[in-house]
Amino acid sequence: MDFRRRQKNLREGLERRKVDALVVTHLPNVRYLCGFTGSSGVLLSTPRPVFITDGRYAEQASSQVEGARVSIAKGSALLAAAAACMRMKIKRVAIESEHLTVAQLDAFEKALDKGVKVIRLAGVVEELRMVKDADEIELLRNAVKLSSRFFNPLLKSIHGGIAESAIAAKLEYMARRAGAEGMSFETIVASGERSALPHGVASAAKLPLAGFVVLDYGIVLDGYCSDMTRTVHLAKASNEARALYGAVLEAQLAAISAVRPGATARKVDNAARQELKRAKLDRFFTHSTGHGVGLEIHEQPRLGARSDAVLRPGMVITIEPGVYLPGQYGVRIEDMLLVTEKGYEVLTPVSKKLVELN
Numbered sequence: 286m287d288f289r290r291r292q293k294n295l296r297e298g299l300e301r302r303k304v305d306a307l308v309v310t311h312l313p314n315v316r317y318l319c320g321f322t323g324s325s326g327v328l329l330s331t332p333r334p335v336f337i338t339d340g341r342y343a344e345q346a347s348s349q350v351e352g353a354r355v356s357i358a359k360g361s362a363l364l365a366a367a368a369a370c371m372r373m374k375i376k377r378v379a380i381e382s383e384h385l386t387v388a389q390l391d392a393f394e395k396a397l398d399k400g401v402k403v404i405r406l407a408g409v410v411e412e413l414r415m416v417k418d419a420d421e422i423e424l425l426r427n428a429v430k431l432s433s434r435f436f437n438p439l440l441k442s443i444h445g446g447i448a449e450s451a452i453a454a455k456l457e458y459m460a461r462r463a464g465a466e467g468m469s470f471e472t473i474v475a476s477g478e479r480s481a482l483p484h485g486v487a488s489a490a491k492l493p494l495a496g497f498v499v500l501d502y503g504i505v506l507d508g509y510c511s512d513m514t515r516t517v518h519l520a521k522a523s524n525e526a527r528a529l530y531g532a533v534l535e536a537q538l539a540a541i542s543a544v545r546p547g548a549t550a551r552k553v554d555n556a557a558r559q560e561l562k563r564a565k566l567d568r569f570f571t572h573s574t575g576h577g578v579g580l581e582i583h584e585q586p587r588l589g590a591r592s593d594a595v596l597r598p599g600m601v602i603t604i605e606p607g608v609y610l611p612g613q614y615g616v617r618i619e620d621m622l623l624v625t626e627k628g629y630e631v632l633t634p635v636s637k638k639l640v641e642l643n
Contacts, residue, residue, distance in 0.1 A: 286420050288319050288351040294413055295330055304404055305375045306331040308366050308393070311384040313580040314410040316508065320349045327362040328353060329369055337362040337369070363389060367396035379404040408585070415577055415585050416599040421509065422623060425578065425601050428511040429621055429632045432504045435459045436515060436635050443642055445494035445519055449474040452500075453487035460504045469503035469510035469582045480516070481615040483572055483607060495520035497614045503582060510582045512603050513633050514619035517640040529566070529608060530639050533616045536560040536606040537637075540574050540588075544604070544622055544629040550592035557606040558590070566608045575603040578621060600624040601632070 295318065299307055309315050309328040319328055319336055323345050326338035334353035338346050339362065346355045358365035370378050378397070380390065382405035394403055417425065435456055442455045453472040460468065475485030477493040485499065492498060501514040516533075518526060540557035554574040561567040573589035578601050586594035588602060596602075602624065607617030620633040 286320060286351075287418065291318050291413065292330065292334060292352050295410060296332070298409060298413070299330065299379065302379070302404075302406070303377065304379045304406070305377045306370060306373070307379045307381070307406065307409065308363070308370075309381060309410060310363065310389075311381050311410070314381065314384075314414070317410065317414055317580060319353050320351050321346055322349060322508065325362065327366045329366045331373060331375065333373070335366075335369055337365045361392075363393055364396050367393050370401060371398055375401065377402050377404055379406040379409070381406065381410070383407045411585055414579055415594075416597050417579060417601055418599070421579060422599070422601065424507050424509040425511070425621070425623075426632060428504055428506040428509050429513070430634070431463055431465065431506055432460070432502065432511040432513060433633060433635050434463070436500075436513075439500070440517065440640065440642060443492065443498060443517065443519070445492050447492055449476055449479075449487040449490050449492065452492075453502075456500075456502055465504035465506055466508075467505050469505050469512060473499060473501035473514075475499045475615070476519075478612055478614065481609040481611050481613060483609055483615070483617070492519060497526065497616060499615060499617055501617065501619065508580055510578050510580070512578055512582060512605075512619065512621060513635065514605055514607075514617045515635060515637070515640075516616045516618060517642055519642050521641055521643075522639065526614070527639065528564075529610075529614075530616050532561060532564040532566055533606055533608050533618055534637055535564075536570075537604055537618045537620070540604045540606060541620070541622065541629065541631065544596060544602070544624060546596055546598050546624060546626065546628075548596050550586045550588040550594040550596065551590060553596070553604070554588050554590050554592065557604075561606065561608065569608045569610055570606055571609060572607070575605055575619075577602055596624050598624055598626045 307330040336353040474487035503512040536557040543556035575588035577584035605619030609615035
């Protein structure tokens with residue numbers, strides 16, 4: 286990972302905003318910029334960057350942090366960052382406004398001299414993280430490949446009468462045994478009427494003998510996330526259920542086909558919605574078509590109806606339209622994609638043919 290280049294890109298952005306320093310407190314942003322993977326630390330981005338943590342992480346920071354001097358604070362790392370700003374005679378310091386609490390911001394401002402101006406910035410590092418470098422793309426590929434390996438073996442455990450939570454446990458056990466650090470979000474196993482819940486996390490509910498089961502899961506591998514959804518059917522699907530599945534699949538393929546450099550996120554989202562509109566199902570599609578994925582499961586860009594974000598090569602996104610009929614059932618299909626110079630590459634290798642489990 287070229288952490289120094291990332292910090293240089295950040296510094297250039299801060300200079301354009303006429304900001305002397307940025308206090309980076311969001312841990313995924315800290316990791317992106319200097320490599321620290323612990324649970325407590327602040328990166329003060331200046332021409333002479335300083336990473337501040339406490340004694341618990343002294344050895345870890347010494348071995349992991351690149352492109353910044355490591356400083357061990359006896360108290361709050363945030364207040365130590367304020368003290369460092371005063372020593373460096375910084376006059377305009379920015380904070381990640383979406384990641385600091387009101388209490389933290391108040392304490393930080395009180396620790397500064399009156400002549401120091403605090404600038405509230407949002408999404409500065411996240412904007413850099415939208416486009417992945419070659420190292421990140423390789424790590425994301427690895428995470429997708431590993432998580433995809435669990436799908437077919439998992440199908441053997443799915444049958445009527447088993448609890449959704451038991452299926453999630455089986456999946457998560459396989460992931461851990463295979464080397465995953467954990468799941469990238471709470472595993473969704475939603476069956477029968479619960480499949481109409483877009484975020485129906487695995488519950489104690491038992492699978493019906495017949496009906497849809499939505500499986501939405503991801504893993505964390507080397508810090509990077511994967512995300513995929515497949516919907517399977519217990520027993521032979523009715524013509525109506527098959528039609529619904531086919532409509533969602535067509536919407537997903539239409540959105541995938543719209544992915545290319547220069548396309549807006551809104552255009553990709555609209556491609557899925559127009560396909561569902563033709564099937565008179567668009568009002569049952571209640572969320573955005575996709576999102577970025579990286580160190581966090583939900584990153585920019587958001588692929589929604591109001592998003593003007595422009596796709597660029599190196600972005601890794603999901604395409605995941607769904608239709609949810611309240612009190613009946615739902616279907617969602619999701620892949621991860623890499624935006625390339627000429628279009629896209631689907632990273633998720635799992636078949637999207639409707640699986641009927643007898």
